[in-house]
Amino acid sequence: MKTFKITVLIAAAIVLVPFCPAEITSPLANKELKAVTLACQWQPQAQFAGFYLAQEKGFYRRCGLEVNIIHADTTCSNTAMLRDNKAQFVTMFLASAIKFNSNEIPIVNIAQLFQHSSLLIVGRKTEIKNVRDLNNRRVGIWYSDFEDIPLQFLADNTYNSKVLMINSGINMFLFGGVDALTVTIYNEFHSLIMAGINPDELTVFRMSENDLDVPEDGIYCRRDYFEQNPQLCLDFAQASLEGWKYAAQHPDEALDLVEKMCKEYHLPWAKTHQKWMLNEVLKLIFPPDSELISGVLNRGGYYRALELLRSSGKIRNETRYVDFYRGNH
């Protein structure tokens, strides 16, 4: 049933988001390709499968783009790459993007991928049965991209949780260094399963169900770059979305590419894990509810994020939706 819904939405998305027009692509085919770099916000994984496919399948080249895909890691962040002009395009959390836009360099969203929040806080059922049990407990929260929403959740629902900032991963939770942990539904939640914890052994708090449903991954570029190359940016966004649509239709092909990337980067490869991730990510990009349009940043979601960051004092000034989101409507 789920698959069917996704397929229907993908079909709708294909109609709604027209691909690079032929009259633009054909003259460019003879020209030299324009080289750009996309920095994904984390190591290669199924979270970025759509981009790999857009590249592999020639969707970027059809728009006259030669895209180099690089990945951030613990030592070099995507924002740093944008700041240093090492990448023209980056994927970024909406909350992180708003902060970066407000506090550092003006950037614009050219396509919104994850329409919902993927964040969960999980605890072992033996210790955490409901949200009140988070009081006086150590809650692990990854710093940088992922902290704002879970912190707000704790502020809204608890009074005395001990927050521990964590670099990444689930080991703190596995070893018992924290009692609860933020995880994404598409990645670490499954890592916990892979570490032998059954989903039914966990209590799960979904941010998306707690008035904190802030959209996540989107494609960003510097505002000045966008203003200089608006069409190029939109072409890039649309070709990327095309890659994601292709991923939804050909998940096995997508996984093959992810495997290739993981091996290239000497990263652990477990198909079952990446399959889970791809499935969950596709649900976030092509959500099974009709109000949200794939690829488009939802106005309400944007302002909700803005409000959260303003109230917590994370941003100095605010950008209007129309100035922040410059993708297709």
Added chain:
Amino acid sequence: MLKNRSLAFKYSFYILLCVVIVTTAIFVRNHFATRQMMLANIEENARNLCEATAFKIDQTFVIAAAQANEMGTFMENVSPSDEEIRKLMINYLAQSNEHIFGAAIAFEPFRFSPDRKYYSPYVYRDGREIKFMYLGNDNYVYHLMDWYQIPKELQLPVWSEPYFDQGGGNVIMTTYSSPFYRIRDGKKIFEGVVTNDISLSRLQRLVASVKLYNSGYGYLISRHGRIISHPNVSLIMNHTIFSVAEEFHRPELKSLGKRMVNGEYGFIPYHSETLGRNCWLYFMPLKSNGWSLAIVIPEDELFSGLYKLNRITILISSIGLLILLIVIILVTYKVTRPLKALTSATEEIGKGNFHQRLPAPKGKDEIGILSSAFNSMQQALKDHVETLKRTTAEKEKIESELKIAREIQMSIIPKFFPPFPDRSEFNVFAILESAKAVGGDLYDFFFLDDDRLCFAIGDVSGKGVPASLFMAVTQTLLKATAEKTLSAGAIVTRINRALSKDNEMSMFVTYFLGIINIRNGEMEFCNAGHNPPFVMRLNGSIEKIKKLHGPPMGIIETGVYESDHMLLQPGEGIILYTDGVTEAMNNRNQLYGEEKLLELLASQHDEKAKALVETILGSVRVHAGGVEQSDDITILALRYYGLGGSDQNNI
């Protein structure tokens, strides 16, 4: 199913069936007992191997942990300068075993010195060189790293989950991180951690070298199930035992994984995807860090000795069974061959060919004895048949003679009725039914002169030919003796004398003799031991003539018999009979009896002689109801009508 099969087949089938059942039972019992024994033995071996390997691995970890702890203790008690720490660490690594890849002493922010947020000197190997660096900057906030944060939170030393080294090589590492503390203001304050990075290459090789039988192997998983060493290299670090369970749809691995990460011991049947075979798996935890070591032994190799033994056993059993089958067939053939010959010879004999030669008996076993017995039987049969033929011929001869005798006997009693068609004063009817071809009963009637009718009935003791001869003599004597002048008693006396003379056989005959004057109905009679006759009177009463004049004839030679007189009115009659009537028996052994006869006579008051006789005979037959007649039956009825005569036929 086996009913119509030959003896040889049945023999072979049942014996072989029993042997197969017994052999199989022994085989199965043996197989499982041996298997159980071998398993126990293998478990022991696997445990020993596993423990030895685990011990070696643990040793590496224990030494590395001890070294780090030593350094931690040093840092707790001494506050060396940066330069001293640098020298100490380089020296430390240089003296350490090669598999200690690096070591760090990481301090809490601003704790080593107030101006250094990050202070984490780190020594590591780069090829053969030992290098030194400081970890930590705003992009690498080591305070938030697992290796720092977990021991800090747990306040315990921790062995990290395995990871690839930062150099991007294929070296898998694990880090031992031990927190150290200092006393500040009387309080134990967390100061930082000391770490030892261990390369797992040597341990991987150690596990890879584990071998039990030909293709048995070992594997190692971390505390949270990550596969560290496995012959299937693609699983290493990529998978946990739980993701393997999920990806390859093997839910049993999930429960195994749970047991392993829980630090359990076990010896269980296990299907190895790597070997594509059913195996046995022994697993146990490492004492130092809770990782789990498993040893996989292919079942077919484990039991190859047993299987070989089984094959040999089956082969020997099969050959044995085959030999047994052949022996049974040969023996039964040998046993049944004379039987078959005997059978066909017997069949021939059965058809009447008594001269068919029987196979000569061989030996003194059952078949030989049977054959001899058949021979004797054949001889006896032959003799018997000969005898039978002879006796049959004799019997036939006797029967034909008897037939003639019967005809002769019948010829000496009157048997044409009506005997005196021109006499209407009386009618007389008699019947004699012999129980055998010839009998000992007799009757007679004849005129002594124009008016006097002599009539008699008698029953000779015994039956058959002697009785019939005696009867013939009696009958002849009557004819010879009866004279007009003699009274009934005198006639009887004379006959008795003649019969008694030289009566060596001591035969006798009961006899009733009557002489009736048909003009006036006067009747003279003499009864020599015979059943009393009945007189049917005009008034309907039946009178029994009870008077006896002596014993049966032939017993006392000198016996003198008197006579008596009585008168029959016209319309009255006299019924004479032998004991074959009153003693006729039915199948319930009930006699016909005198009473029944009396009743019958009472109801037949007006009947003529013939009808009376036939009615009585019919009644006796009905009573007997098919039971074989045991005695001669003779009935004589005389109906007196006087000079007026009968209106009808004079029977």
